[in-house]
Amino acid sequence: MVTPHAETSRSVSGYLSDDAYIRRLSGAEMGSFCSVGTRCTVSAGQVLFRRGEIGQCMFIIDSGQIRLDFAGHMQNKTLGEREFFGELALFIGHHARMANAVAVTDCELWSVDQPGFDILLQSQPDRMVQFMRRSFSYLVASEQQLVLGLQRRNEDLIRAMESLRKTRGELTRAEDQVRTDDMTGLCNRRGLYAYLDNLSPPSGDLQLGLLLIDLDRFKQINDQCGHMVGDEVLCAVARVVSDAARNCDLACRLGGDEFALLCQVNTSGELCERANQILEGVRNLGFAEVDQPQLLASVSIGGGLCRYIDGWSVWYSDIDRALYSVKAIGGDGWHVSGLTDAET
Structure with missing residues (x-):
């Protein structure tokens, strides 16, 4: 024994x-x-x-x-x-x-x-x-x-x-x-890849959805207000993106003024609700605490449902096109692939 x-x-x-x-x-x-x-x-x-x-x-x-x-x-x-x-x-x-x-x-x-x-x-x-x-x-x-x-x-x-x-x-x-972005506290790109390595297919009726969020005219904000204000704007937008995430979602900063929200939803309509929540949340941001009460921030958001088997590079490429369709008409809006028009 x-x-x-x-x-x-x-x-x-x-x-x-x-x-x-x-x-x-x-x-x-x-x-x-x-x-x-x-x-x-x-x-x-x-x-x-x-x-x-x-x-x-x-x-x-x-x-x-x-x-x-x-x-x-x-x-x-x-x-x-x-x-x-x-x-x-x-x-x-x-x-x-x-x-x-x-x-x-x-x-x-x-x-x-x-x-x-x-x-x-x-x-x-x-x-x-x-x-x-x-x-x-x-x-x-x-x-x-x-x-x-x-x-x-x-x-x-x-x-x-x-x-x-x-x-x-x-x-x-x-x-x-x-795996964490020092400035915003969100997951960074390295953390995203680690998360994707362990990501399992959604269960039941859930589907993977991806939102790409890009801050409009960020270079202009940096040039006119300074980098400290620019950093504060990035942190504020990060908080809005994080607030839109549920327990099974991942909010991350991909770099610069680009953010992402990888989430599990039942329908594209639910993904639209998340996009609108982020859009309105950024519109309502105020920056009086950094002596910029007139500063108005806005974002362009592209989104869509993703097939698990396609992988990140395909997801990103598809959703990036949706994002730039919003950029092309001036930003401050969202577009989820599969819907007819951008919401502004």
Whole structure:
């Protein structure tokens, strides 16, 4: 009979047996980290850091081998080319090292500090989130090994679990950050694509509907009133679009002055109601709080029902034509494909 404890032990050790694969960077990841890292040389036998020291950076091995000695609390590890260690210093900052790191051979290393990692998180968010997710999975397995180890000290366990809690929160924040538009708080284009990857066909009588919303004369608003007022107008329009979304819908900013509402409706008439709600909501916006009481905002809206099997590129192309039919007659209106005339 196999006990649950034995099953857990086998699962954890099996995961950690893939340690080299999990901790080895791809060529693209290596190139990214090297672009912001600092190269350093250590000699065989040299101690890179000691257990309990506060970490300031992550290390990546370019050549040579490094041994991590966990003082009996975990199995010691020997790392080689393109493998990384000390990553918790990047995720949570000022983290106490959990092992001694000693050079087995002469080594060439890259060190990456928090500012460098922040640059990559801003410039290459998808790659960094994937890196963090992989690291976090490994850290969870390591934490389970700590829990199962009979020689573990309570203080070490508490520190490890606290580190993992902070790492989990950092990963969640990073994923939210790369999928959210900083200015408006709406989902951005990257978040939209992630949503579409997991989108299931509508159930029952529901159909997919798409509205594309484009702010009229936005360049003129920026030129005449300034970019701060322009930003306020974008945020106000974003709130109107968000208010038109239901629980099963997605409101997003595609970029610039273009927004989208992907929704599930029963009829094209219901989609028309959403379009009109957004149109009137923007018409009723006031901007006295930014000293522009006479500023009037308006939008052009194109819409239509979408076949699930066609995919985003087809949906966007079809609805974009409806949008520009409204733009062509001066904007401040909506047109849903399949209806005869634009509503203005």
